[in-house]
Amino acid sequence: MNVQLLLDNLAEQEQQIAAEAEKLRGRIEELTGQIGELDRQLEELKITRKTRDGLAGEIAHLESGLPNNPAYQQVLKRFVELGLFAETEPRPFAHHPRETSITPRTAHLTQANTRNGHQPT
Known part of the structure; x- marks a missing residue:
C-alpha cells in the first residue's frame, strides 16, 4: 500500500469525524435551548x-357565601335577563323563595361572535 494513499485516507477520515462532531455540537446547543425553555x-x-x-381555600370560602349574597343574586338575575343563563327549578338549599337554579346557556357563544361584537341570542 502506498504511504501517500494511507495519509490521504486518514486525512479524509479526520475531516469526516470533525464534521460529524461539529454537527453534534450544534445539536447539543439546540437541545440545550429546548431544555432551557x-x-x-x-x-x-x-x-x-x-x-x-394558596387561593383554593379563599375561593371555597367565597363561593360558600355567594348564593346568599344579594349582589350575586343580582348578577345571576341579569344573566338570566340577558339570556346567558336559564332559570330552572328552585334550589333545594334556597333560603329565599325567589332563588332558582341557574343553567348556563353559552353553547351558542363563540370567541368569534364575542370578538366581533355580536350579541348572543
Missing part, C-alpha cells in the same frame, strides 16, 4: 400551581 415553562407551572393552591 422547558425548564422555564415548568417553573411557571409550579408557580401557577402554588398560587392556585
Whole structure:
C-alpha cells in the first residue's frame, strides 16, 4: 500500500469525524435551548400551581357565601335577563323563595361572535 494513499485516507477520515462532531455540537446547543425553555415553562407551572393552591381555600370560602349574597343574586338575575343563563327549578338549599337554579346557556357563544361584537341570542 502506498504511504501517500494511507495519509490521504486518514486525512479524509479526520475531516469526516470533525464534521460529524461539529454537527453534534450544534445539536447539543439546540437541545440545550429546548431544555432551557422547558425548564422555564415548568417553573411557571409550579408557580401557577402554588398560587392556585394558596387561593383554593379563599375561593371555597367565597363561593360558600355567594348564593346568599344579594349582589350575586343580582348578577345571576341579569344573566338570566340577558339570556346567558336559564332559570330552572328552585334550589333545594334556597333560603329565599325567589332563588332558582341557574343553567348556563353559552353553547351558542363563540370567541368569534364575542370578538366581533355580536350579541348572543
